[in-house]
Amino acid sequence: MSVETPLPVLKPADFASDQEVRWCPGCGDYSILAQMKKVMPTLGVPREKVVFISGIGCSSRFPYYMNTYGMHTIHGRAPAVATGLKTSRPDLQVWVITGDGDGLSIGGNHLMHCIRRNMDLNIVLFNNRIYGLTKGQYSPTSPLGKRTKSTPMGAIDNPLHPLSIAIGCEATFVARSIDTNVKHLEQTLKRAAGHKGTAFVEVYQNCNVFNDGAWSYAKDRDTKAETTLELEHGKPLIFGKDRDKGVRLNGLEPEVVELGKGITEDDLLFHDEKSAEPSLAYLLSRMRHEDGFPEPIGVFRSVDKPRYDELINDQITQATSERGPGDLDKLFNAGETWTVE
Template identity: 60%
Template sequence: MSEPLHGTPGNGALSLVPKADGKQSGKDFKTDQEVRWCPGCGDYAILAAVQTFLPELGLRRENICFVSGIGCSSRFPYYMNTYGFHSIHGRAPAIATGLAASRPDLSVWVVTGDGDALSIGGNHLIHALRRNVNLKILLFNNRIYGLTKGQYSPTSEVGKVTKSTPMGSLDAPFNPISLAIGAEGTFVARTIDSDRKHLQSVLRAAAQHQGTALVEIYQNCNIFNDGAFDPLKDPEVRDDVTVRLEHGEPIVFGADRGKALRRSASGGFEVVRTADVDASEIVVHDARDPDPSLAFALSRLDSPAFEHTPIGVFRQVERPSYDEQLRAQLDEAAEREGPGDLAALLGGGDTWRIDA
């Protein structure tokens, strides 16, 4: 059996977050606000999964915060009975960074979409990942701008016909998983809105991770991009096109587990029939490998036709988080220089002098 990818409650990222006084249920995390997305939107499924998962963590609701940007997904904080911040377009990771760095007693979550995170917010996203701030980023990817009524997004496929690309998109799309791994993200995963069991297992691992965790969630927009992920949901074909990644396990998939991955001569992967290769040739998934090349190569398996799409945790490695290093620097400075007096500093002379 493979080694679990998440720690035990109370460890790692959650060690400084106060615990709830009693047992919680999903109802405790629902607000009195009417949930207002288009009927059939995948956001409903993600909201329900998060609300029923959070009680497992046993944290005080007052010490959980959801920060969002702009977009359909960014309504999320209104529907979570926790603290929340509906911020500005693309800037949710920056605001969440300040919150996580200054309040180690909080569990901080970012909810964003493919347009919000990867267009105007791309800079903030990659630097949050690079710094390894202790926050969890849920990136709802529906490959379209839904709130503004159907323009192409940074993850829309080449040739996508939309209101803003009537002759088809010319842009090569981002692969969010590749982008996150390239930015040295320490926890990078993908899941699907309609697979609650898998979605919650990934959320569980992300919550326990010390540092930035990015979870890409394939989310259906049934109004402007309906059916974008049907091959991954159709019982007839999903097992043949979905590669489920499990740490420490051989990468074998297919309805009858008749397909496997092995290294190709070019250094990437090739799909082979399980019966045609020796077990030693099959790639064993190692999410904890410090070298990101395996995880990156796995992220490139997708094709526009979704011939093979990996889901699960691509990478989970340990690296000191930005906020814990920041606190250590502040403690060192206070020990060396003594406690500061902000009021005296601000109320002092017109100029400040800093001696080397």
Template identity: 70%
Template sequence: MITSAAPPLTPQDFASDQEIRWCPGCGDYAILASMKKVLPTLGIPPHKTVFVSGIGCSSRFPYYVSTYGIHSIHGRAPAIATGLKASRPDLSVWVITGDGDGLSIGGNHLIHAIRRNVNINIILFNNRIYGLTKGQYSPTSPIGKVTKSTPMGAIDNPLYPLSIAVACEGTFVARSVDTNTKHLAATLQRAAAHQGVSFVEVMQNCSVFNDGAWNYAKDRETKADNLLELEHGQPLIFGQEKNKGIRLNGMEPEVVEIGKDCGVEELLIHNEQAKSPTLAYLLSQLRHEYGFPEPIGVLRDIQAPQYELELNRQVEFAKEKSGEGDLDSLLGEGETWTVA
């Protein structure tokens, strides 16, 4: 019997018939477009792909891709995705969340999904504001940010998503920019290929309530001096003329001018495969407000035991040792009694 091979997947295979309802100029459009380009390249059909989201503008995402999807409750997408992956390891599971959804009420679920190394892909849209609820400050809003809920300026110390992911021993931690579609697509592809949890922060613009929050990382005139594009095995070099770098001065990183302050050989070399998270954490702490370029690309990519595989091994071992089990017997055994 001769069978013909299935035709290759295309972006149209993942295109939903739903009207996309984001504000004009929202960075979510660019992220969605990049995702639709990446999904066909993975070779995983739509019926084997699931998007799980929480609450927020980003969480409309499952409606706009023609796959299985769960639009869940505020902050709980990582927990739901963990249960789904544990029961169906054959599925490709993506979590779509935002800085408000994932780092406020969902912060606890996010850190535990990362530390467990569940084989899911977590994409966090960071626009540094609550967009769906109309412009309150979020866990990533900078100190002094004036919003509807902080009319005299935010006084909370902001969270830094990359630092949280690395501190939780995330096995794949990366960052990209919504409008840098080539870089974003490459980052999403690498996240999907990783075996274990992948965490990707996307610098994303909210054109209505926090327009221009990432201008320093997007403007053509300034981005080369404000972004550090990471490349495994290469020195940390940046700048319009590629004449700046980062080296260690004792335990502290510092920006230097190549050829004036030092040679290339003195610069830090990026190693995304380092077992220790020390370098990745250092990179996650480079901040624009401290005079450093901010990293984009893959900070860390290592292998470690996957939660759902270990869990299912234990389940199979228990079945081999004790049999399939019976729920009624389990509920009725031990110290039970009947009330007449």
């Protein structure tokens, strides 16, 4: 009887590569990298079975800094490359690292189709609402009126909201965290890694050089309790420093209410991340600080649906059993062929 060799016990340092980390001092990317290194040893996946794939941008340096396999691909195409890899190597754990510029501009179409197919991938989108690598142009998530080098009179594009897009594409796992909320970010990444299907995680990340303070309201100690709401499955939507505010539905519209003035927790909206109907998750993704709402963090949606990579390999197995393994040489020389001399 053969005895399986136990996997070596790994530590966060084992996932650190020998490359110098070259982000600007104070960049939020450092925190995301640190939490990823903390999470990886807890997953029980050998390093040779882990792949990080990125596109172009500050976030896309990530594969160099992880002591795993990785690919630094081209602008916006990381989901396409990851789809091919996961389909051909379903045994691998594949992470896609992208940014609001890389993933939502030229890469928007690839991202959308990857999500709707429900590939078994983990997509982490760093959102700093700016193009950092190219030195401060406005991005697809920059707010209206944002003055940048490419919008000196203020941005006139309506910003995209990453989670709303993901939920609109029927994403089976959708979550949001914040770079400085390290425990929350660590747990969010861990939950994403355990999901079967496309796990999409948006991280509010600060670019302290070209867009410093973009998320200050959601990060500052004095304001974050009033401007964010941590989602918990099966629990009412309560927030505030004194836990005295909540969100309820008024018809189909959410509204902020105060508890204790004839309003109890039972009157509030209760979070259900397991709902097959994505409308509630979409509603939560639309709650904005600028509209007077707390912005939810945590898991918006976590459901189980068929996965593209599994289905396509099932089809290959079925076709092979019915028609044999095939012969490329015979296929290439079948039908009408000719030779050019």
